[in-house]
Amino acid sequence: MSEGRAAPPMLIAVGGICTTTLYRVPAVPAVPGKVLATDATEVVDGMAVSAACAFVRFGGQAAVWGRVGDDRRGAGMRRELAAAGLDVSAVRSVPGGRSSIAVSIIDARGDRLVVPYHDASLEAAADWLPLERIASADFVHVDTRWPEGAAAALAAARSAGVPGMLDADIAPADVLARLVPLSSHAVFSDAGLFLHTGMSDLEAALRHVAAGHPGHVGASCGADGYAWIEVGELRRAPAPRVEVVDTLAAGDVFHGALALRLAEGATIEAAARFAVVAASLKCTRFGGRLGCPSRDEVERGGG
Numbered sequence: 001m002s003e004g005r006a007a008p009p010m011l012i013a014v015g016g017i018c019t020t021t022l023y024r025v026p027a028v029p030a031v032p033g034k035v036l037a038t039d040a041t042e043v044v045d046g047m048a049v050s051a052a053c054a055f056v057r058f059g060g061q062a063a064v065w066g067r068v069g070d071d072r073r074g075a076g077m078r079r080e081l082a083a084a085g086l087d088v089s090a091v092r093s094v095p096g097g098r099s100s101i102a103v104s105i106i107d108a109r110g111d112r113l114v115v116p117y118h119d120a121s122l123e124a125a126a127d128w129l130p131l132e133r134i135a136s137a138d139f140v141h142v143d144t145r146w147p148e149g150a151a152a153a154l155a156a157a158r159s160a161g162v163p164g165m166l167d168a169d170i171a172p173a174d175v176l177a178r179l180v181p182l183s184s185h186a187v188f189s190d191a192g193l194f195l196h197t198g199m200s201d202l203e204a205a206l207r208h209v210a211a212g213h214p215g216h217v218g219a220s221c222g223a224d225g226y227a228w229i230e231v232g233e234l235r236r237a238p239a240p241r242v243e244v245v246d247t248l249a250a251g252d253v254f255h256g257a258l259a260l261r262l263a264e265g266a267t268i269e270a271a272a273r274f275a276v277v278a279a280s281l282k283c284t285r286f287g288g289r290l291g292c293p294s295r296d297e298v299e300r301g302g303g
Contacts, residue, residue: 009138009263011055011062011256014129014153015048015167016145017081017091018100018116019073022248024286027107043288044080046100047143047167050249050289054256054278055141056085058295060263063087063137065129065153066146067122069097090130097122110244110283124148131156138263140164141255144171147178154182163262167255168192184215187258189251193219202227203234216268220254220279222247226272237272239280240301246282249289254279257298277303 024039052062064086068074070093077099078088102116126149134140140157142150144167157164166183168176169192176196180186186209190202199205202219210217210229218228225239257278261271278298285291293301 007061009060009260010136011052011060011139011141011259011263012065012134012137012153013048013052013055013062013141014065014146014149015143016046016100016118017044017049017064017066017068017077018046018102018118019043019077020045020102020104020114020116020248020288022104022106022246022286022288024106024246025108028105028111028113039286041287041290043290044077044084045249045252045289047145047169047252047255048141049081049086050252050292051141051143051167051256051259052086053084053289054253054292055260057292058257058260058278058298060260061085061087063090063133065090065149067092067094067097069093069099069119069122070095071097071099073101074099090133092128094122104248104288106246106248106286110247112246112248114248118145126152129153134162135160137162139259141167141259142179142183143167144169144175144179147175150179151182154179158182158184163259165255165259167251168196169251170195180209180213185259185262186213186215186217187255188217188219190219190221206234218268218272220251220276222250225276226254228268228272230268235269235272237269237276239276242280242284244283246286246288246291249291250279250282252289253282253292256292257303274298274303277301 023037098119165185168188257275281293
C-alpha cells in the first residue's frame with residue numbers, strides 16, 4: 001500500500017458456515033427419480049460468509065466469526081475461507097461437532113432447491129467471541145443462522161458506534177424480532193420483510209418497520225431491485241435485466257456490496273445502485289458466491 005492511502009475498510013461477518021454442493025439441472029423433477037446434472041461445483045458459503053467474500057472481492061478486507069465441527073470438513077472449510085482472503089482466526093472448531101453441509105439443485109431458470117443439514121449439537125453460546133475487535137472494524141454484518149452470535153456482535157457494534165447490518169432473510173419470527181432492533185441497517189429480503197411484519201404490501205411493510213427503527217430499513221426484491229425508506233419517502237434502485245443462470249448467493253453479494261460502498265462513505269442511493277448491479281451480474285453465473293463479479297465489472301455495468 002502506498003504512503004498516504006487509507007487502508008481498505010474492514011468488515012466482521014458473523015453467521016453460519018456451510019459446505020454446499022451445487023448441481024445444475026434442466027429441471028427439478030416433480031416426482032422422485034433421477035436427473036443428470038449439466039454442471040456441478042462445491043463451495044464453502046453461508047449468508048454472512050458469502051457477503052464477506054463479496055466485500056473482499058470489491059476491495060475490502062473481512063473476518064468471519066462462526067462455528068464448524070472439529071471434523072475433516074471443518075478443517076477444509078477454514079482453509080478455503082482463508083484462501084479466499086478472509087481472516088478465520090475467530091472460526092471456532094467445536095469438539096465433537098459436525099460441520100454443516102448442503103445441496104443446492106439449480107434449474108435452467110436459475111431457481112433452486114436447497115437442502116441443508118446443521119448439527120444441532122454445535123454450541124449456540126457466543127461468549128467466546130472476541131467482541132473487543134469490533135471497535136476497530138468499519139462494519140459488522142450478521143445473518144440469522146446463529147442468533148446468539150448475531151445478537152452479541154450487533155450489541156457490541158452499537159456500543160462501539162460501528163454500523164451493524166442484519167441480513168433479515170426468512171427466519172423464525174422470534175429471531176427477527178430480537179435482531180432487527182439491534183441493527184443500524186436492517187436489510188431484509190422481501191420475503192423476510194413480509195414474514196416479520198405480517199404484511200404483503202412492500203411499501204406499507206417498510207414504513208411499518210421504519211416507524212420503529214432509527215436506522216436504515218430496506219428490502220432486496222430480486223429482479224425488482226432494492227427499496228428503502230429515506231426521510232419518510234420510498235426510494236428504489238432498479239436492477240438491470242439479465243439472463244438468470246443461478247440466483248444462489250445473489251442476496252449475499254448484494255449485502256457485501258452494499259456494506260462495502262457504505263463503509264467507503266457512499267450515499268445509500270449510490271451504494272444501493274452498486275449492490276443491485278453486483279447481485280444481478282452474479283445471477284448470470286453458476287457457482288453461488290463463486291460467481292461474484294469484479295468491481296470493474298460492476299462499475300462498467302452502471303453500479
